[in-house]
Amino acid sequence: MKVAVTLWDFLGPDRENLIQRWANKERLSQRDRALLNQKFDFLERVGVDLALATKMLAGPVNKQRHIYKLVAHGDLMLRPMVCKGPPQDRRSEVTLLEGAVEKDRNLHPENAPERAEQNRQVISKDGQRRGPHERF
Amino acid sequence: MSVSREQLIDELRSSREYREAYAESFLNQVLTAQIRVIREQRGFKQKELAAKVGKHQPGWSRIEDSGYGKWNVSTLREVAAALDTWLRVSLEPYGKLVDEALSLSPDALKQPSFDEDPAFLRPPRAVDLLREEQDSGPVGELRRQLLPWLEESKWRPEPLIDWLQGRNLISFGHEDEPYRWFLRALPAGDAKWSWHRLELARRLAKILEDQPDVQKPGRRPSELLSSLFLLAAGLDCPDLLADPLYAVYGRLRRGTAELDDVVRDCLLAALTRNQKDLRLYEVWLRMMETGKHDVLPGNEYAGFEGVTWLPPRPDFRDTLEEVAYAIKLLEQLWWKTEGYDEAVERLRRTLLDFRQRYSKQQDLAGMLLDAASRTGWTQAALYAWHVAFSSGTDDLLAVLDFSEFRFRATNLTGMLECDLRAAPDAQESERIERQHAGILTAGQICVVQAGV
Numbered sequence: 001m002k003v004a005v006t007l008w009d010f011l012g013p014d015r016e017n018l019i020q021r022w023a024n025k026e027r028l029s030q031r032d033r034a035l036l037n038q039k040f041d042f043l044e045r046v047g048v049d050l051a052l053a054t055k056m057l058a059g060p061v062n063k064q065r066h067i068y069k070l071v072a073h074g075d076l077m078l079r080p081m082v083c084k085g086p087p088q089d090r091r092s093e094v095t096l097l098e099g100a101v102e103k104d105r106n107l108h109p110e111n112a113p114e115r116a117e118q119n120r121q122v123i124s125k126d127g128q129r130r131g132p133h134e135r136f
Numbered sequence: 137m138s139v140s141r142e143q144l145i146d147e148l149r150s151s152r153e154y155r156e157a158y159a160e161s162f163l164n165q166v167l168t169a170q171i172r173v174i175r176e177q178r179g180f181k182q183k184e185l186a187a188k189v190g191k192h193q194p195g196w197s198r199i200e201d202s203g204y205g206k207w208n209v210s211t212l213r214e215v216a217a218a219l220d221t222w223l224r225v226s227l228e229p230y231g232k233l234v235d236e237a238l239s240l241s242p243d244a245l246k247q248p249s250f251d252e253d254p255a256f257l258r259p260p261r262a263v264d265l266l267r268e269e270q271d272s273g274p275v276g277e278l279r280r281q282l283l284p285w286l287e288e289s290k291w292r293p294e295p296l297i298d299w300l301q302g303r304n305l306i307s308f309g310h311e312d313e314p315y316r317w318f319l320r321a322l323p324a325g326d327a328k329w330s331w332h333r334l335e336l337a338r339r340l341a342k343i344l345e346d347q348p349d350v351q352k353p354g355r356r357p358s359e360l361l362s363s364l365f366l367l368a369a370g371l372d373c374p375d376l377l378a379d380p381l382y383a384v385y386g387r388l389r390r391g392t393a394e395l396d397d398v399v400r401d402c403l404l405a406a407l408t409r410n411q412k413d414l415r416l417y418e419v420w421l422r423m424m425e426t427g428k429h430d431v432l433p434g435n436e437y438a439g440f441e442g443v444t445w446l447p448p449r450p451d452f453r454d455t456l457e458e459v460a461y462a463i464k465l466l467e468q469l470w471w472k473t474e475g476y477d478e479a480v481e482r483l484r485r486t487l488l489d490f491r492q493r494y495s496k497q498q499d500l501a502g503m504l505l506d507a508a509s510r511t512g513w514t515q516a517a518l519y520a521w522h523v524a525f526s527s528g529t530d531d532l533l534a535v536l537d538f539s540e541f542r543f544r545a546t547n548l549t550g551m552l553e554c555d556l557r558a559a560p561d562a563q564e565s566e567r568i569e570r571q572h573a574g575i576l577t578a579g580q581i582c583v584v585q586a587g588v
Contacts, residue, residue, distance in 0.1 A: 003138050004241070030150070034157035037147065038237075041139055042165045045240040054168040054202040071203055074157070135139065135147070 004047035007040055007133035008095040010119045015131065018119075019080070022099025023136050032074035033136040039072055040133065043094060048084055057082070061113040066120055069100070069113075077102040081116035086124045095123060095130055144234050159233055160205075166240070167212075168202040173245040174219045175200075188218040220249040259331040262287050277306045278321045286335045293343045300363040301354055315367040324372065337373035340364065344380035349393040358399050365402035374412035374447065381406050382415060389431045397433055404432045408442050416442060417458070424465045436466055 009019040028036070043051045051057040052068075059068030061081065072078040081098040097119040100112035109115065123129050148155040175185060186196035189211070198204050199215060209225060216223035250256060262283035269276050285295055299305045300314050322333040343364065354360040368377050385407060387393040388400070395403065407416060423429050423439025434442070443462040 030153040031157040034147075034154045035161050037139070038158045038161040039165070041144075041237055042162070042169075042240065044138055046169060046242050046245075050169050050172065050242055053172050054165065054200060056165060056202045072161075073203060135143070 003044055004092065005044050006093050007044055008093065008130040009133050010095060010097045010123065011129050011131050013129075015128075017131060017134055019096045019099055020134055020136075022080075026076060026099065026101065028078075028136060029075045032072070032076055032078060035072040035074045036070075036078060036080070036136045039070055040135075043070075047092075048094060061116075064113045064117045067097070067113045067116045069107075079107060079112070081112055083116070083120045086120055095120070096133060097123075139238075141234060141238060144237065148230055148234065155230055155233075159230070162233060162237060164202045164205045166236075166245070167207070168200050168204075169242075170245040170247075171215060171219070172200045173242055174221065174247055177246050178219060178249065185215075185218050189214040219247075220251075221247050257331075259287070259335075260328070262332075265328065274306060274317060275321050278317050281306065282318070282321060282336075283332055286332045286339070291339065293339070293346070296339065296343065297354055297360060300367065301356065301360055313363060313366075315363045315370065318367060319370040333371065334373065334376070337368075337371045337376045340368055340371065341376045341380045344368070344377070344384060347384075347387070347393075349384050349387060349395060358396055361395065361399045362402040365399070365406040368406040369402070369409045372409045374410040377406070377410040378412040381410055385416075385431070400431075400433050404434055404438060407432075408438070408445050411442075411445055412447055414446065417446065420446075420462070421465075424462060424469075427469075436469065440466060 009017050012018050012021075023033075023036075026032075039056055042056065048057065056071060057068045058071055061067045061069050066083045066086075068082050068084075069079040070082060079100045079102050080096055081100055082094050082096050085093050086095065097116040098112050100107050100109065102108070107113070119129075148158060175182070182196045182200070183193045186193045189196070199207065199211070209223070212225075213223045248254070266280055266283060269279060271279070281299075285291065295304070299318075302314050305314060318336070322329045322336060324333065348357070348361060348364060352361075365381075368381060371377065381403070384393065384403060388395060388403070419429060419432065419434075420439040420442035423432075423434040423442070424436050425439075427435050432438075440462050443458055446458060
């Protein structure tokens with residue numbers, strides 16, 4: 001079956017998957033992992049437009065015009081930050097840039113959108129700083 | 137990489153909490169997405185539909201919010217009615233969740249309105265179609281004879297049985313057999329004749345259910361059976377014909393029916409073109425592995441063709457894997473034999489036909505290197521060949537210019553460096569390097585191989 005979107009994860013300079021590192025640090029529950037996996041499976045198959053239309057993706061976040069947050073109401077209010085592309089086809093690729101959760105309507109880390117934008121720029125310059133998305 | 141069936145099954149098996157959360161989230165996503173997709177399909181704005189169900193626009197907006205999750209059946213029934221559909225609520229096993237999660241796409245969420253629903257379309261009337269009939273040759277003549285019979289509600293099989301034997305039928309001369317004229321009279325892909333073509337398949341299925349292979353009707357039963365099977369092959373209508381044809385095959389295997397070689401050949405063609413599940417996969421594998429079959433007169437090519445006509449799987453890559461495995465089998469069989477070039481050419485022709493049937497499949501560029509990294513050049517070759525054609529270019533080597541391709545190759549190189557650093561010793565490091573070099577060159581070699 002056709003996949004509408006290819007998913008990528010942001011990698012550290014040593015190619016460590018920083019999205020997985022965030023997930024491990026947050027000690028995601030089974031429920032949290034199931035929700036994230038389902039939502040990314042859905043995004044992969046229906047594409048960004050429908051994910052935005054059904055508010056699974058929200059954004060752009062704050063003043064970062066390339067950054068969107070995925071909304072998952074699990075045991076934690078999960079809000080991983082993503083962008084379309086970069087640097088390749090912005091319609092058919094999405095990259096997970098930064099892990100984040102929401103508490104009392106505030107993002108944690110507070111500057112998650114800015115960090116996500118920095119990570120996006122890193123990938124734009126160096127394609128090797130992202131790898132195939134790993135499941136939660 | 138996209139989740140595989142096995143991976144998703146393992147995850148859902150891992151705990152009750154996991155599968156319940158996955159299913160709940162899936163329901164919320166799919167329901168809201170479907171409401172959105174169908175609303176847009178109908179060309180309605182949120183405000184218009186909100187008014188239909190007695191809500192304000194923000195109320196409707198909430199219905200399309202996947203995070204909302206608090207719909208009640210009564211509201212959903214109103215939403216369904218507003219979108220000219222009906223609401224179905226049912227309890228499902230988790231296995232179905234796997235199928236649905238993997239086969240999801242925006243198009244799969246669309247539903248026709250009542251007026252567009254094919255189930256309620258009235259068949260075009262033969263009298264109207266024939267009034268417009270321009271063809272004064274044999275095809276037109278045959279339509280004038282065939283269409284009224286196809287619209288008879290109380291029909292008998294005898295006319296078709298007679299016609300297929302050339303009796304009581306307009307004279308076509310001897311250049312072609314009657315079944316070929318039937319297929320010309322009701323061409324596939326022409327919506328004007330699609331209802332009558334389906335009806336012919338439905339009636340042919342009924343005739344096959346009466347076991348003509350055992351009853352042997354007509355004066356020359358072998359010729360009649362051959363025509364019935366070849367008509368079935370040409371109609372290519374698995375939903376209606378797969379089961380009765382498989383029943384014929386079953387009787388043949390059990391020895392309750394006897395068919396001569398020519399008729400078996402025709403049955404093989406009909407079975408090949410009318411597969412709705414994987415029941416015959418073992419038969420095709422046996423033909424490819426041994427060059428023969430104990431019941432059907434098939435060889436390696438017949439087996440390969442059978443595989444290329446397997447029904448598409450929910451995950452299209454499974455279909456490609458099956459075809460790729462078949463290529464691999466045959467390549468091993470023919471490698472370094474005298475007929476290798478000719479054999480490859482025949483395979484290529486079959487694959488071209490396969491590609492035409494699946495020309496809508498796009499987005500395979502990324503699969504090329506994924507396939508090469510998981511298996512060998514045969515899988516990669518198949519993908520490359522798909523990518524080349526689906527990209528709409530005749531220059532197969534242009535595939536290498538795909539930015540997607542280059543980008544992934546760069547990523548793989550990065551992974552190689554990472555793997556090398558993690559290698560425990562020089563031997564392992566050498567093995568990894570060899571494997572990755574193979575992956576990258578396989579990508580290039582396979583494009584050339586596939587596009588000879």
